[in-house]
Amino acid sequence: MDKLLNVSSSPHVRSCETTHSIMLDVAIAMLPASAFGVYHFGLHALGVLLVTVAVCMLSEYIYEKLMHKPNTISDCSALVTGMILALNMPPEIPLWIPALGGVFAIIVVKQLYGGLGQNFMNPALAARCFLLISFAGKMTNFSYAGFDGISGATPLAALKSGSSVDLPAMFVGTIPGTIGEVSVVALLVGAAYLLIKRVISIRIPAAYILTVAVFAALFGGHGFDISYIAAHLCGGGLIFGAFFMATDYVTSPITPKGQIAFGILLGVLTGLFRIFGGSAEGVSYAIIIGNILVPLIEKATLPRAFGKEGRSL
Structure with a gap:
């Protein structure tokens, strides 16, 4: 009798990972980009980070109370929602605007739909799109007193207008842009951390980035111009979006094939917005639209149940 097996309900395979540990890893991975953003843009960028995170956490506490x-x-x-939203802000944005975005992200997009795991789109990106629509002028003003007095349009905006861009500066991050998107080096350090810790899979980022590269080569009007393609990959928050926003557990597909399809969809949408649309960016809107289509992607890519009865002819 002592050799009888105990029968229990699923799940039978458990992980030591918790929501807290996963979110903490994501927050740690964003620290290099946050630190560079504060170093590059100054103390006001730090204020944006602190205020946005504080408002997000306070909004969640008050609502649940x-x-x-x-x-x-x-x-x-x-915390992660606040950091993502803050890193998507222009460096000189008035503090009350990201604070308003934090309230919108937590209460309207997250809590009113049932809390973590129930929201159908990324709260931080939904809040950024809300702010872009509501305060377009301030949300697209990237002038700042930064390195050597650099100010003006983002590299992608310059590229869209036909001007040349400085690729090394885009890679390092000494360019205008949002607080967290400018330094590809800092973002890749954080992305490597997430991949090493197995917090995210490479499927969505790889499919997303590769699709944007192919789309830019086919429809950008420059052919297979390495500099042109690299500018699209290094600018506009693509790296930030691919590794830190598109991979959100709640709003991305759970199936491997679905994740690849999701990444391809995001790449096509981003390419459409950038090359054929009026805006030079497009990452935020692409991910939001992709989030809405995730249920359809999962339905189409769910593996067929073993032994499922086929249709009768």
Whole structure:
């Protein structure tokens, strides 16, 4: 009798990873880009980061307190939302705008849909799109008193207008842009951390980046121009979006084939917005639209159940 097996309900395979540990890893991975953004843009960028994170966490605490729901501040999801939103802000943005975005992200996009795991789109990106629509002028003003007095349009905006861009500066990050998108080096360090810790898979970022490169080569009007393609890959927050936003567990497909399809969809949408649209960016809107289509992607890519009865002819 002592050799009888115990029968229990699923899940039978468990992981030591928790929501807290995963979100903390994502926050740690964004520290290099955050540090470079503060170094490059100055103390106001630090203020944007601190205010946005504080408002996101406070919004979650107050809402759950008022609704008599369990407190989830400790899972660090509000921290990650605040950091992503702040890193998507222009460096000289008035502090009340990202604060308003933090309230929108946590309460409207996340909590009103049931909290973490129930939101159908990335809260930080939804808030950024809300702010882009509401305060277009301030959200697209990338002038700042930075390195050597650099100011003006982002490299992708210059590229779209036919001007040349400085690729080494784009890679290092000494360019105008949002706080967290400018330094490809810092973003890749954080991405490597996430991949090494196995917090994310390479499927979505690889499919996304490769699709943008192919789209730019086919429809950009410059053919297979390495400099032109590299500018598209290094600019406009593509690296930030591919590794830190498109890979969000809640709003991305769970199937391997679905993740590849999702990445390709994001790449096509980003290419359409950048090359044929009026904006030079496109990453935020591409990911938001992709989030909405995730249920359809999962439905089409779910593996067929073993032994499922086929259709009768």
